[in-house]
Amino acid sequence: MSSSNSNRSYGSSTRSSSVSGISNISSNNHDAITDRNMEFIWWLANRLTSYDEEMHKEILEDFFTDDAKYVHPALTVEGRYNIRKVFRVWTSLNKDEPEVTNIVFDGHTAIISLVQNLRPRVFPMLHLQVPATTTLLFKDTPEGPMIYSHQDSWSLEGIVQSMPLLGWWYDHIARYVLSTSL
DSSP states (O other): OOGGGOOOOSSSSSOOSOOTTOTTTTOSOGGGOOHHHHHHHHHHHHHHTOOOHHHHHHHHHHHEEEEEEEEETTEEEESHHHHHHHHHHHHHHBOSOOEEEEEEEOSSEEEEEEEEEEOBTTSTTOOEEEEEEEEEEEEEETTEEEEEEEEEEEOHHHHHHHSHHHHHHIIIIIHHHHHHHO
């Protein structure tokens, strides 16, 4: 896929220049994953997890297929419009943006490790840091590589460990009891 097929850009919030350097993003040749590809995926992930509504809207419009699917532990929606509605609800309920900590990318799939900073706006003194994983699946389109699936997942262990007293009890008592009883 050539970068001339796409007028999408990164490094800014506009679509004014091409996504040069990611022409092999979906190539079967895994050696084609360059520093430029990884720079692009980091840029995309940080914009996707931003609480800036305009930035999120641009990412959805520029990099998600019309029928993209969003899978979250609590719900599944289809289409950019519905994904945007979920984003609005999440950002209106939660005060702090997630923090991207690592990304693994093979040209078709980006696995993004992040920490969800759960701080409800109605109880801002409550702050849980839950490890989470976002998986983005890409496909080739005439416009360039596009995301057709966005899946968020949280582990039960991560949720339990993020809770102050329950996390300590789980780490120091429950795990010990279970390991010694086997």
